[in-house]
Amino acid sequence: MTELLSFEKSRPGAHGPRLPDADVAAPEPDELLPRAQLRKVPPALPRLSEPEVMRHYSRLASLNYSISEQFYPLGSCTMKYNPVANEAAATLPGFTGLHPYQDEDTVQGALELMWRLEQALCAVVGVDRVTLQPAAGAHGEWTALRMIQAFHRSRGDMRTEVLVPDSAHGTNPASAALSGFQVVEVASAPDGRISIADLEAKLSSRVAALMLTNPNTLGLFERDILDIAELVHNTGAKLYYDGANLNAFMGVCRPGDMGFDAVHMNLHKTFTTPHGGGGPGAGPVGVKAELVPFLPTPTVERTNGHLELDYKRPQSIGRVRSFYGNFGMLVRAYTYIVAMGGDGLTQASMDAVLSANYLSKRIEGFLDLPHDGPCMHEFVASARNLGTYGIKALDVAKGLLERDFYAPTIYFPLVVPEAIMVEPTETESKATLDAFAEAVKEIVQQAKEEPEKLRHEPHSLPVGRLDEVATARQVNTYLQGVSQDPVLRWKPPG
Amino acid sequence: MTELLSFEKSRPGAHGPRLPDADVAAPEPDELLPRAQLRKVPPALPRLSEPEVMRHYSRLASLNYSISEQFYPLGSCTMKYNPVANEAAATLPGFTGLHPYQDEDTVQGALELMWRLEQALCAVVGVDRVTLQPAAGAHGEWTALRMIQAFHRSRGDMRTEVLVPDSAHGTNPASAALSGFQVVEVASAPDGRISIADLEAKLSSRVAALMLTNPNTLGLFERDILDIAELVHNTGAKLYYDGANLNAFMGVCRPGDMGFDAVHMNLHKTFTTPHGGGGPGAGPVGVKAELVPFLPTPTVERTNGHLELDYKRPQSIGRVRSFYGNFGMLVRAYTYIVAMGGDGLTQASMDAVLSANYLSKRIEGFLDLPHDGPCMHEFVASARNLGTYGIKALDVAKGLLERDFYAPTIYFPLVVPEAIMVEPTETESKATLDAFAEAVKEIVQQAKEEPEKLRHEPHSLPVGRLDEVATARQVNTYLQGVSQDPVLRWKPPG
Amino acid sequence: MAYLVHSPEERAEMLGAIGVQSMDDLLVDIPRSLRIPRLELPNGLSEFETMAQIGALAARNRVFPDRLTFQGGGVYRRFIPAAVAAVTSKPEFYTAYTPYQPEASQGTLQAIYEFQTLIAELTALDVANASLYDGATAVAEAAMMAHVHTGRREVLVAGYVHPEYVEVLRAFGDGRGIKVRKGSEPTSKTAAVIFQQPDFLGLLVDAQELASRAHESGALAIACVDPISLALLAPPGEYGADIAVGEGQQLGLHPNYGGPHVGYIACRKELVRRLPGRLVGSAHDADGRRGFVLTLTAREQHIRREKATSNICTNHSLCALAASVYMTYMGAEGMRHVASVSFKRAHSLADRLAALPGWELAFPERQFLNEFPIRVPKAAVVRRRLARKGILGGLDVHRWFRELRGVLTFTCTEVNDPRAIDELVEALAA
């Protein structure tokens, strides 16, 4: 099944929606506005009737794999079950209908929810305050780095470097660069953890912060985290926690206790707000007391049960987005936290770790497992053992798609060749993990016996492997002015 | 893709839902109730966690074809677009939260909606009153026949027969029988319409009613309807309208004007309430003045803007279901009527007729079209021209499934051999009709060139052709006590 | 015109392809005299205006909060997991028709097969069907089965069966010439003894005894049973009921001013051929893959016409789906849990109400689950006083039963938290 573009189905004169009339005596726009301000040619949006619009999007939806129907073991992304109760909560008119500039008296429930969510997140990660403003993880990283920058500057300390491990997610160096820092990479040690020696070598009074995720992107807990924190703090730098992997140890330990000064959380990972095919998420940032003065404005403050937005924060880095964050996602995350409670969140992390270790055990022998010892909530395997058959991580991924599983993250982290990064999460049953392991086994067998066949999978999806290289090439031709086909958008033929 | 049964995924100890505790001081049921009243072995329901339950049903959903994703030209079923606004209306807490035994003062909006819907339906079909109680078309048929029966009885006239054309839907004779009538079949004339001669032959003072749909199940308007009505009325019988085909002529003409005394409507056909994979629907019945005293109780009455339920109807046939009908479906139908208005409903019928005639033209030459002249909102083709290749209507149907279309109604009406009954409705685009006609063309070609291949379609659906005969046989073996496999329900293996 | 598709150009093009000039050429078969100038309804409105109008109607109703609803009488407030609406609002389910083409309807078919199994398990009977309209028509259909099976023309209604169910039963019986009698003493003319467990007032009946009596006279025993109660109570199959029917509203459906809800019916193997409505069975394709199909269709109207077991065609599939999601989500343990929470709260409430001056349990000698009848000094005053406090409750059953003057029934479920119970009692004590 495939589906034409809405633009390709458009027909002049198709029944558009009925809409209310103005019913007031007033001139038309083109009677009042200067001609130069008016649009001459209407935008060529598709023209379709409602039944066609709904059919179109319903069919598009059915072309997707999603957590709702498939195991989605995308490493680093914590694709856990998105509770339907969250959706019911977030669509309550008492939330969706609020204008951001209503008087605070009229939004006490919303502010109370934000305040309680902040308290809960403080408890989970062990920090003093949390800003709910950032819209996603990367946004949170940048917000945190801006606070760290402001902290150093407030002391007249113009530090220019940020340290980032070579196994870090791409957003870390990008966020550092966006904050105006120079990025210095720290190597991984052979055991997959950060190299202390290299860290020591790179640390200096120029360094504003070390960005770290823990467990790291290999799914390994940074055992020496307390030493690392001491080293970093000794040079006056701050320690930043990329919370993408927080699902590993809620209720077990806390980044704040490990020495992290600033922490972002991905509510769309750990706290079950849906990922939406690429957002919206939410990336709150928690900080220790020293960084609190630099939090974005406004903060939510509670005095004698009354809530207000506090804009009077002279050292604040300012706003990082409009209004107060992705409020709808905050409602979902808070609903989840209330339903799970401290006991539930703790067990969730335990089960996440258990599932990852179990699944890693189950695929042992089929794929390479480059790192010894237990993993945390995810693990990185490698398809390099299939290299002799000409099979790559990509082929394994496509084979999984063919077998009704979404594929793990591949080719990340960069430090593992042919990486296959698997994060099962706590909301997948043992039966599903077993079925996945069976599929891997079958694929590995096929890799050995019929590698050519595997290289042509998937067959039963709406499309076969798409030629991304050709697309990139065509885009380039277009951007160079050689071709008229924009590739990045539809144009009527001819 | 297939999906295990929920029962097959069940595991003891799986995480069920958290539920609130009683939090009152009271004895447990087994402390108070006699042992004989208590269940000894708990029912073997599946035990699954919420993520598993949601995954299960999401996957099941994806195994269905539905109007939302496919053209669904099921003749006689009027599978038109189900507006999403209807769903939004029907799920308003101001409707869903109403208890049927609330005081009438507290449900004036609900009663007003029912009253307005009744008025609107009266206007569409041309009758004096409408009961909204029946839950579906068949239920409406029976309700109407009970009223006709009560009418005759009230005059001391114990009529025992009901006439039903041979082309009628199976519910007609069944409803008549359920009301205690003997069913007498009236033949169709060669032109597909009711045989006036046969009708005259069967009419007598024993006949309580003639049940007719118009256009009939062949999609043909009963041209002689006024004469038919006269004939029927002359014998003192009543004329009953099966409103399944009302979509043919809203705003064009009215059953009431044709002489019908009682009319059922399928809100789940003509008025876009969703069919739900087999209901719930709603089958209101409209009647002319003579039958009004026999309407089920309660009716909704409106005096000076105040609404009440009227139970004091001494000649009423009584209740036909609990409470007031499928209220949620009434909300949807009324929402649709308000949005469409008189102008929209009229154009809807026009477009339905146009689409049926267009599609019939487009497949002319590929399938047999046994009846000449224009059709109304649907038409019946026949696959008998493919008989020489050993291809039947069923094979054409399966070929359509393979090509991403739901199949038309087949083998109904019984008067056409190898019947393929196509009802496109007004909410399918010309592009879709064209694509369907192309598919028919392709199938007919395949029937001629590779009939064997066609007989094995579909291939790309979750299952291939299922052996219904074997199933029926196994059920029989079970019912005869020969086999232990109930077939009609799951049993744990062994 | 909201949901239309064709553009004027396409209409012209289609007429051209058909080879006619205008729509009138397609409507030639309709006698001129029947054509109406226009449909006498207002013109259509935009979605925005439509929803405003419908919203205004919804706003003219008073919705009592779940926790303050103590009224039952066949429709109950219960906790409905968000999972239910999340499933039933899937268009793949709600916009499909009855699954005539099994290969393209496995979702619906498997869901029905699971529903049949769930109901069979709950009732401890052999086979259940795909659903019926509601509890009332389910009782009537069961009575028709008994009539056909026994060839007898009388059914007995024992005890406080839901009065509306009995009315529907009468309307069904009237047509077919079957007499409905109240009482619990079957004779050789009796096709079935019908009782409700717990009964309309919430009281437990001696189902075992009623079933035996029916059987002794060669009649069938038909039990109309609250499905939630079956997590606690002995099931119909165990006490010898031949047919179990009931209303499934409590299994995840909103009150909805009375509908749509769902009727269920289950029976012993011997009666399966007399079952009304759809039945789904498991099947296999040529490759041995399991699937599900409609089966035993020879009982049904579209094959058997006037000889069908029933006229039912469209049933209440989507509501049955809701019930399946509910039962699967809750499990036996969850259902038992809410049933016993409801039991305990109702008993606590009964004690407190019975302690009010002038109040007394109407049937102190009889057991109940979570609904009970209580005699009060002034029924109308009680209801009004409660309504003023935002509380819905105290169903005045005198409306149906002459002998029950001054008797109200109250109901408790897991939605009525202890504080809500306090509020109720306080409102009455004040």
Add this chain to the structure above:
Amino acid sequence: MAYLVHSPEERAEMLGAIGVQSMDDLLVDIPRSLRIPRLELPNGLSEFETMAQIGALAARNRVFPDRLTFQGGGVYRRFIPAAVAAVTSKPEFYTAYTPYQPEASQGTLQAIYEFQTLIAELTALDVANASLYDGATAVAEAAMMAHVHTGRREVLVAGYVHPEYVEVLRAFGDGRGIKVRKGSEPTSKTAAVIFQQPDFLGLLVDAQELASRAHESGALAIACVDPISLALLAPPGEYGADIAVGEGQQLGLHPNYGGPHVGYIACRKELVRRLPGRLVGSAHDADGRRGFVLTLTAREQHIRREKATSNICTNHSLCALAASVYMTYMGAEGMRHVASVSFKRAHSLADRLAALPGWELAFPERQFLNEFPIRVPKAAVVRRRLARKGILGGLDVHRWFRELRGVLTFTCTEVNDPRAIDELVEALAA
């Protein structure tokens, strides 16, 4: 524990399969000293109790009805077709990740491709991306593009650009050492001139003139544009803007106390390589079937890391989907219709308000679309008086702009029916 799956038995079995005794064996890498005894949060609640708690919070907010909301300032009430939620609530869309595996993500990818096309059409620019977080960060990202493209370190904010957007722009600039200056006179140091059309007060600016001035100094012109207005107004591509950005909340998204909404960004071909965020392009498989893929990923952080055009990863895909549904449903004609209804109602309201004693339009010489600033005698009193009548409106812009003492902005859209406008005027006249 609501959303967990494993049974205790399975946990034991899994530990056994791994070959360890207990969870502690799996957590060995965590220093003992870091282990906490328990997570200091209350225990979890049932869904029923959870929803009661969340519902109580929702009930502590006051929701002003659509029709009585006359407040804008960047977030507007508009008619949202039911189609939008019906699409975005599909789990196939909302529970998928960023479409890394194209074969299994064609739904999301095609929807984004259509979004890119819709935005490109609306803005009359060459290419749009998959979405950004909101209007504010979109402005900031555009400014960063201009900085990199021109190598210059100053951006100019011309006129009444949304004050919160400017704050965000400053926060972005601060880190990178880019100065944000107010004014409309670019110099050779200026990377971009940023303006809003209509501006924060609702007034039209001379976009053409601002764009020319920018270009004369070698700066880029960045237009921040209300997408609905583009159904009426000349598009950025026509008046020479190099980059168009904006907030898409009006395209089918609820106010939601400020988010999530969606930012869009579109630009001329020459700037495409500097675009932040995801881009989808069309592609083909080996059989020639068309499909869609993420492309030009070499701009992005996961490939380019610190040299990426932006750090954005998760964007606002589902909100972009909502916007696509909205635009596809409305079409150019529908959008033009609501834009002109809004225009007419706002002008009617402006006339009536300006006639109130002591009230006068703040910028009578400037044109506006459907939001306008008006000087009133006592701003706080006006807001309070309206609130008492259930009306939300009159945004006090003095809060951000010192020179606008006593100025409120009012907004009208198609949701404010004429009667609602009467109510507003009556409330003020009284």
